[in-house]
Amino acid sequence: MKNHLSEHQLVDHLFRLDDKGSSRSAEQHLAECAECHAERDRLQQKFASLDSLRDTTEASETLIADTLRRIRLDQPARTVWFPRWAWGLASAAAAAVLLAVVWTGHPPQPQVLTLAKSAEAPAPAPELARHEQKEAVMELAMDKPMAASVSAPAEQPAVDGELLMAQAPSGGRGLAEDRIFEAEAPPPAARAAKSMRRGGEVAAEWRTHASTPGVTVEVTRQKPGADAAVQEWKVTAANTGDVPAAVRLERSFTSATWEVTTAATNVSVVRDSERKVLVTFDLAPTERREFGLTVAQAARDDDLRE
Amino acid sequence: MRNSHQEENPEAMEQTDEALMTAYVQGDATALAVLVRRYADQLLGYLTRMVASRQQAEDVFQETFLRVHRKAASFTAGRRFKPWLFAIATHLAIDALRRRRRTPVTVSLDAPAADEQPLAARLPDPSPDPAADAIRNEQRAQVRRALDALPPRQRAALVLAYFEGLSYSEAAQSLGCSVGTVKTQMSRAFRTLARILPDAPLRTAQGGAL
Numbered sequence: 386m387k388n389h390l391s392e393h394q395l396v397d398h399l400f401r402l403d404d405k406g407s408s409r410s411a412e413q414h415l416a417e418c419a420e421c422h423a424e425r426d427r428l429q430q431k432f433a434s435l436d437s438l439r440d441t442t443e444a445s446e447t448l449i450a451d452t453l454r455r456i457r458l459d460q461p462a463r464t465v466w467f468p469r470w471a472w473g474l475a476s477a478a479a480a481a482v483l484l485a486v487v488w489t490g491h492p493p494q495p496q497v498l499t500l501a502k503s504a505e506a507p508a509p510a511p512e513l514a515r516h517e518q519k520e521a522v523m524e525l526a527m528d529k530p531m532a533a534s535v536s537a538p539a540e541q542p543a544v545d546g547e548l549l550m551a552q553a554p555s556g557g558r559g560l561a562e563d564r565i566f567e568a569e570a571p572p573p574a575a576r577a578a579k580s581m582r583r584g585g586e587v588a589a590e591w592r593t594h595a596s597t598p599g600v601t602v603e604v605t606r607q608k609p610g611a612d613a614a615v616q617e618w619k620v621t622a623a624n625t626g627d628v629p630a631a632v633r634l635e636r637s638f639t640s641a642t643w644e645v646t647t648a649a650t651n652v653s654v655v656r657d658s659e660r661k662v663l664v665t666f667d668l669a670p671t672e673r674r675e676f677g678l679t680v681a682q683a684a685r686d687d688d689l690r691e
Numbered sequence: 692m693r694n695s696h697q698e699e700n701p702e703a704m705e706q707t708d709e710a711l712m713t714a715y716v717q718g719d720a721t722a723l724a725v726l727v728r729r730y731a732d733q734l735l736g737y738l739t740r741m742v743a744s745r746q747q748a749e750d751v752f753q754e755t756f757l758r759v760h761r762k763a764a765s766f767t768a769g770r771r772f773k774p775w776l777f778a779i780a781t782h783l784a785i786d787a788l789r790r791r792r793r794t795p796v797t798v799s800l801d802a803p804a805a806d807e808q809p810l811a812a813r814l815p816d817p818s819p820d821p822a823a824d825a826i827r828n829e830q831r832a833q834v835r836r837a838l839d840a841l842p843p844r845q846r847a848a849l850v851l852a853y854f855e856g857l858s859y860s861e862a863a864q865s866l867g868c869s870v871g872t873v874k875t876q877m878s879r880a881f882r883t884l885a886r887i888l889p890d891a892p893l894r895t896a897q898g899g900a901l
Binding site for chain 1: 720723724727728731732734735736739740749752753756757760761827830831833834835838853854874877878881882884885888889890
């Protein structure tokens with residue numbers, strides 16, 4: 386018989402990959418051609434071995450639990466988005482400060498937005514911390530709806546991209562009313578999202594002890610001061626790899642629990658002692674010198690509590 | 692697929708995938724857990740056939756559901772969940788395959804390969820025919836090697852439609868291509884396998900085919 390079916394046609398016919406017309410004519414041909422019939426049987430036998438991989442794979446409970454835990458921990462850090470009028474107010478205040486600077490001839494002071502409950506007194510002067518890396522973002526999650534107000538200028542001058550830390554009014558109101566954010570503008574949404582995305586992964590590695598070169602961030606609990614209700618925490622980022630040093634932050638916090646997220650890779654969070662947490666992550670030396678760091682209230686309040 | 696678990700309520704178990712996604716977007720945190728359990732076995736099976744090792748399959752499995760969680764808000768009404776889930780998984784699996792080609796794989800001596808059983812399962816088998824088991828394992832390894840030889844997209848089309856039983860339409864949605872392209876990829880994959888796989892099935896000493 387002329388015009389035997391090709392392997393292509395036989396395969397398509399076997400697995401119903403051909404259209405109806407081709408299928409019908411192949412069927413007809415196979416009914417009449419013993420040679421093609423035998424060839425189809427040979428292929429069929431060959432493909433029968435594929436079924437050896439059909440056995441059911443069962444996902445373990447551990448895998449499912451780990452997956453659900455990662456999802457749970459991946460909740461993005463809650464970021465407070467200011468209403469437009471707040472940014473308008475901030476811009477107006479910045480313009481006023483600029484005008485004052487020009488007027489008085491003093492060097493420019495940083496603009497710091499401090500969050501406070503709208504009904505409460507305006508914030509005192511913020512503490513400032515300096516670092517040499519661009520575009521670091523560090524923020525504390527907010528628990529309650531807040532309004533923005535503009536604080537007085539800080540004591541130290543800021544540079545472009547410098548990390549600013551604004552202090553909420555004191556009086557034991559605590560972490561929920563503190564916010565640290567980048568100078569001048571809210572972090573771009575894309576970068577903020579990038580920061581958030583790493584959150585769960587970092588948290589999932591909580592208590593792991595991997596050690597990689599890069600940047601080390603220490604969150605250290607200081608000895609309680611005279612006011613025992615206010616715990617002293619120091620956050621320090623130091624260069625331990627091929628990354629320009631350094632971020633140094635100092636700040637009083639009233640919470641004992643932290644969740645640190647970064648946009649970097651190979652992040653490990655190690656509870657080094659009762660008073661210290663080490664956060665280590667890699668930044669590729671060839672990449673831009675930037676990283677996002679979010680410090681948020683963690684769900685596990687017991688982790689670092691003394 | 693798993694049908695029940697103590698963590699989820701029975702009502703949620705009855706809901707469609709799409710209704711569960713809507714519920715999750717609206718704040719029902721347990722809805723995604725139901726979906727994870729519903730697709731756990733099938734998705735892991737797919738990934739195990741797609742990537743190099745069981746460990747890598749489990750990594751991609753976790754990453755897939757993390758993506759589902761993160762992209763939940765973009766899951767639009769009228770869309771079907773299953774092809775969307777497998778599209779995410781396929782994308783991540785192909786990425787993992789490409790990474791594996793660029794970087795040498797380090798395999799733990801303790802970790803089972805994708806087609807292998809864990810060590811405990813390889814302990815002396817009480818089954819009456821160890822020779823048949825050995826041949827079955829060898830046959831599985833042959834098929835596994837043949838699958839590994841396929842380009843990632845051909846492999847994905849084949850595994851989705853042939854092994855996982857997705858319709859051509861679902862496979863097309865998962866791969867982001869037309870039904871015709873899926874069929875073309877499958878046809879090429881089968882022809883490649885026809886060249887790689889041995890003609891005769893392996894047989895035991897008694898001559899029985901497996």
